[in-house]
Amino acid sequence: MKEELFVSGRNIPYIDPYLNIWHWEIPVYLFLGGLAAGIMFFAGYFTIMRKEKEMQATVKYAPFLVPVALVLGLIALFLDLKHQLYFWRLYTTIRLESPMSWGAWTLMLITPLSMVWVASYTREVFSRWDWKFKILYQLEELIIKNRKSLAWAMMFLAVILGVYTGILLSAFNARPLWNTSILGPLFLVSGLSTGLATIIWMSKSKYERKVLSRLDLMLIGVELFLIIHLFMGFLAASEVQIEAAQLFLGGEFTVVFWVFVIILGLIFPAIMEILELRGFHIPIWIPSLLILIGGFVFRYVMVEAGQITRYLY
């Protein structure tokens, strides 16, 4: 039967006719957060595995991007706030039920941690760097001595940060597209993959690239598996979630999702990495860039599409 709904007396900015309160800032932040989590996770992992010598780009060079990514991400988050002068209210309370509170506190810990990590490698990377004060040299020595503990903390916090970028969305049961627990692991895996792509791009060592490419192939496989499960879950759920899945299975986000995220962002780079491992000569920046673009488009599409999905009206 035909059913029509009119909502009269309502044309509220950002709410009607479709909710659109989160714009480019949120996907930019989710992307940079995932990327930072990916780089930190592997920097920590290969430090614990005592591979600092072989994996120089992973442990030493790529982490220099992390504080930059996190600070840019935090700026994006700040720009998204509508009551900006009150942002400090985030840090006067801990709300365990709110993923955003978790995220704010995680960022509060992981951003300085990444800076400390980078500082401990600054003199190795920039040989003419001078800390100027004696106490800073002493501090540097202390950090270098405790690098392994830092690596554990970094891995742990990187997983929380990576999962959080997904849970931020999945905690909203009012938005059926987001309301699935698979989003946490999916965003984590995607973030780790974008992190690896960046490190591979920066690496000059053949051995390192080979190790990381293999890891990345595995992550792409897991990501495709999780995406299939995402849609299987939607199609077997309630009507609102079936409708949410239709946005990607024939609806308005179909082309951008399947072309830029699945084919160009996952399958195509995976094929190129396999060819590279088999000995074909492929410019390494191509699969890396494609994975990065795919990772960003994925988050952008999820944020945009999720806001359209709803229970009523």
Next chain:
Amino acid sequence: MRYAMAIDTKKCVGCSDCVVACQTENNVPHGYCRDWIVENVVGSYPNVEIELRSERCNHCDNSPCVRCCPTGASHIVEGGIVKVTHSECIGCGACIQSCPYDARYSHPDGYVDKCTFCDHRLALGQDPACVEVCPTSCLYFGDLEDPNSEVAKALKNRNWKVLAPEAGTKPQLYFLT
């Protein structure tokens, strides 16, 4: 104490008086509203039915907006009323995303704003502004736990529904059908 509202969809004529009364009473900025009218048309002429609903925040028992708020600005006060402390709100939009009823909006001044069941009037023993002005008296308000309240009596004798119960929020607006 559990404040709730019942809306008689058979009596509502969709005049929007409740909307205007709320905007006036609560100084709602131009172009915004805390309550609104939904016209739900089912079928096509001559087999057509229309349901008119005056809607607002459901002041849910299991309120997702309060749970997701990172600063505690969204909170629940006496009687289950969901309120926002403006000076604690950072305008992150999480509560707006979390509401299946789209009952919250971003105030031009930055903070999030919404229906308060006119708790400043309740404190004086008055009904909310929308209830007060309704020309067909189709809005019933009161304490659900008091069997003699207007809302409890209305729910006792009529069939009713709530909106999107599958969202799991335990909404407290009851639509008499």
